[in-house]
Amino acid sequence: MRMKKRAVAVALLTAATVALTGCATSGSTGTDAAACAPSKGKVDLTFTTWIPGMEDTVAVWNKANPDIQVKVQTGPNGNGGTYQNFFNQLKAGNAPDLGQIEYDALPNFRVQDGLTDLAACDGVLDAKSDFVDWTWGQVNFGEDKSVYAIPQDAGPMAMFYRADLFKANNIAIPTTWAEYTTAAEKIRATGGYITNFSQSDINQFAGFVWQAGGKWFKNDGDKWTVDLTDPTTTKVAAYWQDLIDRDLVSTNPPWTDEWNNAYNSGSDWTWNSAAWGANSIASGAPDTAGKWAVAQSPQWKAGDKASGNWGGSSTAVFKGSKHPYEAAKFALWLNTSAESLTMLNKSANLYPAAKSGLDLPALKEGVPFYGDQAIYDEFAIASAQVSPDFVWGPTMTQTYNDVSDGFKAAVSGKGTLDEALKVGQANTIAAMTAQSIPVNK
């Protein structure tokens, strides 16, 4: 009896909630920026994040702001389930006030109308100049009068390399991708690989494309354009395809023991990665301490100064938050105050998106693992060189998965990177069409 009743109740309630939330979301889209006024009395905010140590940072805020108390809720990282939870909660109407969202996931939330436009909130538009230019482009989607999140951290890319091996084998540190290929050949002759081509970190590949000046997505306000196969991307794909075909790069699956071991044993010599990657090498290849160094990414044309970006996230205020004014105030403090940025850098290695954050004392010190080089100076230079024009699409999880499937096949000799991108292109357009997102076919 119990069982049957429950089954019926589940069915009925599910139908009811779907119907109800359907009405609710379609009826309440009129929240405009002008509504950002301070609330009266004490305000309690909830903030969902996966950044370790966030509680300690927020405790500092709570102590200084008795009227705006923030409660931290933690979970797995965004693609590990927290984004899906955000969408569920938005549907159920009980999303937290604030949430951690990576740049490449923001458009998805924007398209689903899950974000509050903070432009009218006190100080938000003025904060633009506090942040590295391109990070602001990631949160306003090119709309001058809107701000959908406050940038938190960034992943400007540079080249980690084994200084000792390059020196011992008399190989010049490559400054262009052409030199990188030459170095790869020499390194292969010694038995090593210049780097590992990642078959599943499509956002790293996107970083390469970003550096080369490619743009995967455009949004003119009405319609999206998907361009995973523009000439720039094709050029980058052909470059790596050549290295793969000639067995000049290893193709271990990233973030595995195998992959760590290739670095730890000195078989892989360089890694083109983001600022936060500094810690990944240090933990994955502990035996190589002191032997690494960081240089700017190789360029496509000698003398160019361009960098890509890999990763980075923002603090967004969700639709339905009753206190956007206070939430925005907290988000600005969290991501610009030296105190907060220092703590987050220490606890979670976040590399700040705020300009002032780049001069934190903690980011000026030499790092022993990198032979006491002040590596973050290199990343500060890289961050300033990242193009502000790269836009993420609204279905990145799907795009990543499709391209990654193709890349996995390509590294094992079935198909090419270019073909993988073509499939990714077609599937992304299909996925956007399926979600009724206007897209140019």
Add this chain to the structure above:
Amino acid sequence: MSTMIPAPAQPARGIRPAQSKTPKAPLAQRESPFARGGALIVMGVFTLYFLVPIWWLLVAASKNRSQFNTTNPLWFADFSLFENIGNLVAYRDGVYLKWMLNSALYAGGGAAIGTIIAGMCGYALAKYRFPGRELIFNVVLGGVLVPATALALPLFLIFSQISLTNTFWSVFLPSLVSPFGVYLARIYASASVPDELIEAARLDGAGEVRTFFTVSVRMMVPALVTVFLFQFVAIWNNFFLPLIMLRDETLFPVTLGLYAWNSQVNQIPVLRDYVLIGALLSIIPLIIIFLLLQRFWRNGLSAGSVK
């Protein structure tokens, strides 16, 4: 899995080997070296298959981080297991212990109450005749086929309506229901609880509830233990429901907590050690509860006879 279900026919086990021994003995003896050897090999392979990952986990958990990548993954390096456990327990004010406690509450409480409910429901379906009995039973059977994962999202939306998400109850209440338990309890009750006995209890003046708890439950112990074990393991390993329901770290069960840590390993390398050690410790309660309750299975099997 099917080997764990106590077959009601088993009380007859004591007789069968005696019967089959005499006529078939020569044949059985001739076949036995191959048959036995084959069976041993199959069992050996499976044992290895199941134990190697646990062995790996034990070895990995006993290493410090620099040795983890560089030493033989299936043999010990410097033995720092206890030091690692100490670090894990101390990390972030012992949040790991809190998760273990939560898991024990969800799984222990959920399985205990769930077993009682399933036992009563199955017993009622087996012993009382009322209109719609078969229909209800078939709906329950259908429930066995619906994966709990598929219900998580609807449950979340329902719980949102009554503001119960992100509470202890949002994980505990759905854990109380076990269609498989009802199914098993019914099958077992109809086979092992004789109608005559219930009749006798009624004649002696016991009410239905008292009959159930004092007479029938004792005969259903093997089935109930099985239901309890299944339910305990299912709740302990349940990951998707807490993932969707919970946001407050202090409410997490250990599975979700370890998963959350594991998703941050790239940035906080030390978490990798904690995930490994935490995973090792988190299977210990399951092993203990299996070892303890196995005895009840065997003891209970004789409880079905009338005479």
